[in-house]
Amino acid sequence: MKKGRIIKIISNQYTVSFEDEVVIAKPRGKLRMDKAPVVGDFVQVEQCEDAYRIHSIEKRKNRLLRPAIANVDQALIVTSLKDPDFSIHLLNRLIFLVSLADVEPIVIVTKQDLIEDLSSYEKELEWYKKAGYIVEMTYPGSNDENLKQILKNKVSVLCGQSGAGKSSLLNRLDPEFQLQTQEISKALGRGKHTTRYCQLHSVADGLVADTPGFSSLDFSRMDLSHLDSCIKDFQPYLHSCRFNDCRHIHEPDCAIREALGQGKINPSIYEDYVNIMKGDSL
Ligand SMILES: Nc1nc2c(ncn2[C@@H]2O[C@H](COP(=O)(O)OP(=O)(O)OP(=O)(O)O)[C@@H](O)[C@H]2O)c(=O)[nH]1
Numbered sequence: 001m002k003k004g005r006i007i008k009i010i011s012n013q014y015t016v017s018f019e020d021e022v023v024i025a026k027p028r029g030k031l032r033m034d035k036a037p038v039v040g041d042f043v044q045v046e047q048c049e050d051a052y053r054i055h056s057i058e059k060r061k062n063r064l065l066r067p068a069i070a071n072v073d074q075a076l077i078v079t080s081l082k083d084p085d086f087s088i089h090l091l092n093r094l095i096f097l098v099s100l101a102d103v104e105p106i107v108i109v110t111k112q113d114l115i116e117d118l119s120s121y122e123k124e125l126e127w128y129k130k131a132g133y134i135v136e137m138t139y140p141g142s143n144d145e146n147l148k149q150i151l152k153n154k155v156s157v158l159c160g161q162s163g164a165g166k167s168s169l170l171n172r173l174d175p176e177f178q179l180q181t182q183e184i185s186k187a188l189g190r191g192k193h194t195t196r197y198c199q200l201h202s203v204a205d206g207l208v209a210d211t212p213g214f215s216s217l218d219f220s221r222m223d224l225s226h227l228d229s230c231i232k233d234f235q236p237y238l239h240s241c242r243f244n245d246c247r248h249i250h251e252p253d254c255a256i257r258e259a260l261g262q263g264k265i266n267p268s269i270y271e272d273y274v275n276i277m278k279g280d281s282l
């Protein structure tokens, strides 16, 4: 029995990476019934003749549902300024989803080269930096040294809309990559994602999962009771509300709403928090 990490799954073929080799394995029948392995899982693999079988999955540190991946340190939330247009609400909701899964969100902004006047975007992004989120801009020709430092020795997953530039970013960070990318008009016109499956790649001394973009987010089955404590803007004020179980919506003496009124909290994050708590989906 040998311990490895799943780096790619295509239908029933699981690519498992060990220190010294990479093999294709299949799960034991029983294992698939119990819970399906996902990319990023550490697995025990047994070799029987020339076939490899995944025997068991090690306990996960965390797990994202979409993209389906486990044991990641951070999620790079890739948001383009144009094609597709910048959506502050999508950004906020992705920050929520990732943080709820106990994964650190990093905001990666692409396509600034397509924008003439960046000032309104910069003003908006300033809120995130002020709250403590890392925000990095990247585009063809950008200096990506900061980003490489962020990826170093970490396991990261790329999330974001189809066409935001996730695969292009990896191709740029490592010129040896030739991941397929597609013009946005064609990608959206055909209603297909260019990247079809989730796969971990070695990039900048770390591991990064490229994933297919998505078209919708779903909060309906998530436990939102601690969403407030996942939001960096809220964290300094959480223990100052009058009620311990304050939801920060209508309660009196709410420190979060007070801070909001004083301009200390990003209004769009607060707005999305309230909408999600009231049952909105995207
Ligand atoms: N001008 C400009 N174009 C970019 C930038 N990043 C990506 N693109 C273009 O945007 C298009 C979509 O990029 P992809 O990398 O395929 O997007 P993706 O996020 O991987 O999309 P899916 O795989 O469908 O989820 C391609 O034509 C890229 O060349 C950027 O920073 N500036």
Ligand SMILES: [Mg+2]
Pocket: 166, 167, 168, 180, 181, 194, 195, 210, 211, 212, 213
């Ligand atoms: Mg892609």
Ligand SMILES: [Zn+2]
Pocket: 241, 242, 246, 247, 248, 249, 251, 253, 254, 255, 256, 257
């Ligand atoms: Zn409150």
